[in-house]
Amino acid sequence: MIIRSRKPSDIPSSEITPESAYINRRKFLGASAGIGAAAFLGVDPVRADTAFPGGHSAPQDDEPNTLEEITSYNNFYEFGTGKEDPSKRAHALVTSPWTVKVDGLCNNPADYQLEDFIKPSTIEDRTYRLRCVEAWSMVVPWRGFPLADIISRAEPLGSATHVAFETLWDPEQMPERMWRPRIDWPYREGLRLDEAMHPLAFLVTGLYGKDLPNQNGAPLRLAVPWKYGFKSIKSIVRITFTDEEPPTTWATQTPREYGFYSNVNPDVKHPRWSQAREKRIDGSKLFGYRWLDTQFLNGYADEVGHLYEGMDLKKYF
Amino acid sequence: MSRARRSRTEANPRRQILLLKTAIWAIGVTPVVWLAVAFFQRDLGVNPVEKIIHIQGRWTLVFLLAAMAVTPIRRLTGWNRIIQVRRLVGLFAFFHACVHFLAYAGMEQLFALQYIVADVVDRRYITAGFAGLVLMIPLAVTSTRGWIRRLGKRWQKLHRLAYVAAGLGVLHYFWKVKGDTFWPLLAAVTLAGLFAVRLVYRRKSRRR
Numbered sequence: 001m002i003i004r005s006r007k008p009s010d011i012p013s014s015e016i017t018p019e020s021a022y023i024n025r026r027k028f029l030g031a032s033a034g035i036g037a038a039a040f041l042g043v044d045p046v047r048a049d050t051a052f053p054g055g056h057s058a059p060q061d062d063e064p065n066t067l068e069e070i071t072s073y074n075n076f077y078e079f080g081t082g083k084e085d086p087s088k089r090a091h092a093l094v095t096s097p098w099t100v101k102v103d104g105l106c107n108n109p110a111d112y113q114l115e116d117f118i119k120p121s122t123i124e125d126r127t128y129r130l131r132c133v134e135a136w137s138m139v140v141p142w143r144g145f146p147l148a149d150i151i152s153r154a155e156p157l158g159s160a161t162h163v164a165f166e167t168l169w170d171p172e173q174m175p176e177r178m179w180r181p182r183i184d185w186p187y188r189e190g191l192r193l194d195e196a197m198h199p200l201a202f203l204v205t206g207l208y209g210k211d212l213p214n215q216n217g218a219p220l221r222l223a224v225p226w227k228y229g230f231k232s233i234k235s236i237v238r239i240t241f242t243d244e245e246p247p248t249t250w251a252t253q254t255p256r257e258y259g260f261y262s263n264v265n266p267d268v269k270h271p272r273w274s275q276a277r278e279k280r281i282d283g284s285k286l287f288g289y290r291w292l293d294t295q296f297l298n299g300y301a302d303e304v305g306h307l308y309e310g311m312d313l314k315k316y317f
Numbered sequence: 318m319s320r321a322r323r324s325r326t327e328a329n330p331r332r333q334i335l336l337l338k339t340a341i342w343a344i345g346v347t348p349v350v351w352l353a354v355a356f357f358q359r360d361l362g363v364n365p366v367e368k369i370i371h372i373q374g375r376w377t378l379v380f381l382l383a384a385m386a387v388t389p390i391r392r393l394t395g396w397n398r399i400i401q402v403r404r405l406v407g408l409f410a411f412f413h414a415c416v417h418f419l420a421y422a423g424m425e426q427l428f429a430l431q432y433i434v435a436d437v438v439d440r441r442y443i444t445a446g447f448a449g450l451v452l453m454i455p456l457a458v459t460s461t462r463g464w465i466r467r468l469g470k471r472w473q474k475l476h477r478l479a480y481v482a483a484g485l486g487v488l489h490y491f492w493k494v495k496g497d498t499f500w501p502l503l504a505a506v507t508l509a510g511l512f513a514v515r516l517v518y519r520r521k522s523r524r525r
Contacts, residue, residue: 073363081497084362136364183496254495272440272493274432281363287424288365 061280061292064127065138069281071213075132076234077183078167078174079215086215092173093235095219104164104241107155114219118205120153121145125209126202128225130232131264131298135273136289138281142223143206148197156193156241163196164246165189165222166238183253189233190246190260191224192307200225200303203236226300228262259317263308264298268317334401341402345409348376349416366424373417378490380410381483382507389514404460407479411457414450414486442492449485452478483508 076086098114123145131137151163168174169186195201202223205212212218217234224231230250240246250258257271266276279289297304308316352369355361361368384407391399426432436443456479458464465472487508491501 069363077496081494083364083367182498269439272442272495274435274439277432279364283363288361288363291427 062127062129062139064141065281066283067208069283070138070140070207071215073281074215075134075230076215076217078169078185078187078235080175089175090214090218092175093168093214093218094173095214095235098219098237100220100236101238102150102154102240103238105157105160105243106241107157108153117150117220118145121149123205126223128202128223129298130223130225130229131278131294133228133230133258133262133270133273133275135275135278135294136281137278137292137294140223141208142202142204143209143212144202144204144223146199147201147203147222148199150203150239151193151197154239154241159243160241161193162242162244162246163191163193164238164240164242165191165233165236166240167233168235168237183249186237187233187249188247188252189222189231190242190248191231192245193241195224195304195307198304198307200300226264226297226304228264230258231262261308261313261316263313263317264294265296265313265317266294267296268314330398334398337399337402338405341405341409345380345405345412348372349413366420369420370417370425373413373420374490377410377413377417378483378486378504380406380413381479381486382504382511384410384479385483385508385511389511392514392518408457408460411453414453418447418450442489445485445492446489449482449489452482452485456482480508480512 072087073083074086075081075083076090079086079089096114100112100114100117101110102112103109123143125141125143127139127141129137130140156163165188167187191201202225204217204221204223205219207213207216212221217232217236220236221234222232222236245260248258248260251260251262264275268275275294277291278294280292281289295301352361352372356365356369359365384403387399387403387406391397422428422433426436437447438444456476459468459472459475468475487501487504490504491498494501
C-alpha cells in the first residue's frame with residue numbers, strides 16, 4: 001500500500017520531515033505520526049480508494065528515511081558501482097533540457113520536452129517502501145504522477161502488451177568507462193502493460209517535495225514499489241510499447257539471478273542475498289539499520305496480487 | 318674499505334627487516350583502528366557495517382597477496398632475508414579476515430547462527446569465503462617456531478594451503494561483485510602471476 005499520499009497543495013513533506021531529522025529522529029517519529037494521519041484525511045477521495053485499501057500494515061516500521069540517507073546511499077551504475085558513487089558523481093548530469101521519446105505500438109508517438117510531458121498530470125506526494133534486491137530497504141517520500149497518465153495519453157494499440165523503458169546513456173556525463181562495469185548500456189527496464197497501468201506504478205519527478213536529486217534518477221524515474229528497486233528505472237529518456245517481453249538489463253546480464261518480473265518475494269531465494277529479511281536503513285541505530293521480515297510484494301499484495309493470479313512466481317521470478 | 322663501513326653493511330640487513338616489520342605492523346593495525354574510531358564517530362556513511370566488511374575484506378586480500386609475494390620476491394631479487402617477514406604478513410591477513418568475518422557474523426547477522434549457516438550453505442560467494450577463512454586457521458596455529466620444528470617437512474606441505482586460501486578469497490570477491498569485476502580479476506591475475514613465478518623457479522631448481 002501507499003503509506004501516505006498527498007496532493008502538493010497539502011503540507012509539503014519537506015516541512016513534515018526536516019532534512020536534519022536524522023539528528024532528531026526520536027522527536028520526529030512522534031511528530032510525523034500525527035501529520036501522517038492528517039495527510040490521510042486530506043487525500044483526494046477519488047484516489048483514496050486505491051491509495052489505502054488495506055490500511056497501514058506496520059506503520060512503526062515505515063517512517064520515511066532522511067533525505068541524507070536517500071540521497072547518499074543508492075545504486076546508479078552509470079555513475080559507479082559504489083553506493084556513494086552516485087551522490088559524488090551525478091552532479092555532472094544535465095537534466096534540462098530533457099526529452100522523453102514515446103514510441104512503439106501506440107497512437108501518439110512523440111518526442112516530448114519534459115515540461116510538456118508532465119504538465120497535463122496532477123502532481124502528488126506518495127511515500128513508498130523501496131526494497132533493493134541487495135536486501136536493504138528504505139521508505140521514500142516521492143513526488144510525481146501515475147504512470148497510467150502517460151500511457152493513456154500515448155494510447156497504446158490493442159497489440160501492445162508491454163512497456164519498455166530506457167535510461168540516458170551518455171559517457172560524457174557518466175564517468176564510468178564502457179568496460180567497467182561491462183553492462184550493455186543503456187540501462188533498460190520493462191513492465192507488463194497491466195502492471196504499468198496499475199495505479200501504484202508511479203513516475204517520479206521529486207523527492208521530499210523538491211526536485212529529484214540527480215543521483216536518484218533526475219529528472220524522471222519510475223517507482224514500482226512491489227518490485228525490487230532495480231525495476232524502478234532512473235533518468236528515463238524513452239518509453240516504448242511492445243508486443244513482447246522487452247529485454248531488461250539485469251535479466252539479460254545475469255538471467256540466473258534476475259528475472260523479468262523481479263517482484264519482491266521472500267520465498268524466492270537469490271544466489272547472493274537471502275530475500276527473507278531486509279535491512280531497513282535507520283540512522284538512529286548503532287549499526288545503521290534494523291532487520292525486518294520482507295513482505296510478499298513488499299507489502300503491496302492486497303493491491304497488486306491479482307496481477308499475478310495463477311502464475312508460478314518461483315518460475316517467473 | 319674502513320671497518321666502520323663494513324659493520325654498517327653488516328647491520329643494514331637486520332635493520333632493513335626491522336624497518337619492514339615496523340611498516341607491516343603500522344599498515345596492519347591502522348585500518349582497524351581507523352575503522353573503529355570512524356565507526357564510533359558515525360563517520361562511515363549510511364551503512365557503516367557494510368563499509369567495515371568491505372574495507373576489511375579488501376585488506377585481507379592485500380595481506381594474503383603480499384604474503385604470497387614474499388617467496389617470489391625472494392627468488393627474483395635474491396633478498397633471502399625477506400622470508401623473515403612472511404609469517405607476520407600472513408598473520409595480519411588472518412587477523413583482517415577474522416575482523417571481516419566478525420563484522421559480518423556479529424554486526425550484520427548479530428550472531429544469529431541460523432542465518433549465518435544459511436548464508437554459508439546457500440550463497441556460493443560466502444561458501445568460498447568461509448572455506449578460505451577456515452583453511453587459514455591451521456596455518457595461523459602452526460605458524461609458531463614450535464610447530465614448524467614439530468612438523469618438519471610436513472610444515473611446508475601444510476602451508477601450501479595458503480595458496481588455496483588466497484584462491485578462495487579471490488573467488489569470494491569475484492562472486493560477490495555484480496557488474497564490475499575489475500578488482501577481483503586484478504587480484505586473480507596477481508595471484509596467478511605469483512604462483513607462476515614460484516613454478517618457474519621450482520622447475521629450475523629441479524633441473525639442477
